[in-house]
Amino acid sequence: MDPQSTIVLGKAIGAGLAMIGAAGGGIGIGLSVGGAVMAMGRNPDHTATIQTNMILGVAFAEAVAIYALVVSLIILFVLS
């Protein structure tokens, strides 16, 4: 195999592996939104507070997935 295709192969595999990290973020967001919706169903009066906290938690969970995304973007477009 010529070096160029080896590099492309390595980049593609590496970027794909890096995105495994997004699974954790997905699970986290699912759990927190599920919990928040259940809480809102039980006491709708506190919807505003719950929503704010949910968005906070989702943002934190998402940040981890975004780190994985940034790593894979760097592998794809910055490494040469």
Add this chain to the structure above:
Amino acid sequence: MNSFWNGKRRFVALLMFLAGVFVALRVPPVIPFIQLPGENFPAGFNVPFTDIRLTNTFVGSVIVWILLLLFVVYVSRRRPKDGNEVPTGGFYYLFEVLFEGLMGFVGGIAGGRHFRLIFNMFMTIFLVVLLANWMELIPGVDTIGFIHAHTKEKYDAQTGEYKVITTDGYEIYQGFLGISYVNGQCDWISPADEAAADQAALVAAEMAALNAEQELEVKAAYARYQAEHDDHSEGDQAEAAGGGHGDDHGEAAGESDQVADAYNEPLAAREAEKSARADRGCYTGVGPAPWADDGAEDAQADDKKRDIPLHPDPRSEEAKLVPWVVLPFVRVPSTDLNMTLTLALISFVMIQYIGFKALGIGYLTKFFNFGTLFKSPLGGIDVAVGLLELIGDFAKILSFSFRLLGNIFAGSILLFVMSFLVPILPWPFFILEFFVGVIQALVFALLTAIFMNLATISHHHDDEHDHADAH
């Protein structure tokens, strides 16, 4: 004017749809050339009075600031001067609804002594990030720009000088109204690569012919051996020789055909490859590049080598010898780490500022909590927690900047790719990105507000009245 904006304007949507169909059929889609750092403008486009080259994300952020200033001027003009005056203008109403809604929202989170400062920070960051994010929805941002020869100078460690090398790019074309565009269907192949592919096809042809010949020789030898073997067993020499002789003539003709076929096959494949490229409307067989001759010794030839590929006229014949890419005039500022990191640093500094403002020098005990170290048996835990909080505060910079960068950069790549795959109907993804832009702006601003509020709350019980104020 007024009647135009008031009537039903469904025909506008129809016209835009037809324009989309026309463009999708007429202009070949361009595979985006994706680069994470903001691209430099060509030489000559400097930041005024400096040597620093402009980048397209910087132009984007200047546009954001101009829009924001216009917005401020508009809103402050429309604002009622006293309570009795009724404000006018639909856009102003929209702004007021948004402003009051967000004011109530932040008031619920961070209402207290420092509400004004926190809300100012929140609203500023929200508007800046929102405008920056929404720029990716404007057609022409990221797609219209300089047609730019894609070469770079690379340091050659062996000879110690800079060599112009070409990187991947596309061929350039003249399109509608004489506008130059790069053709995404035609990836640029260097003259050296073309020549190498021709050579490879020739070599493959020779090898195949040789193989075929050898195979035939082996077959012939085997046939002779078989014939001899048969001769021994049957003993019918005359018949075998006569039959063999007749067969030989027919086989010789077949043999030369087989060899010729084997020779022609790789060459035909190469020709088919070339004509497939020509059918797509690409150039075939670009000539020798002006800098291809590496043996050039004199200084003039070296100058040529360096000058021609870097700034050729896109309309000239030389343009065919260089790969091209589009360098957009304006790129979304949130896709540049410089912008998001700066905002994250501003928000970090404001968090520390409001902490010191609210708690004075005592704010530092949040991080360096040695007060309980010798008083209680669990004092060491407080020290460790403080240090963790210090690290966590610096991690905020990272998470703020990368969250925005990652979301918006990935979003703009999504829009590129979807426009490329579905040229007429990428609008569902534009709606998605519209909401992603709002949510990311809200998250950035909201997290700043929450952290600022947290910084004003003391851990100690003697400051409990502050805490009570906040709720």
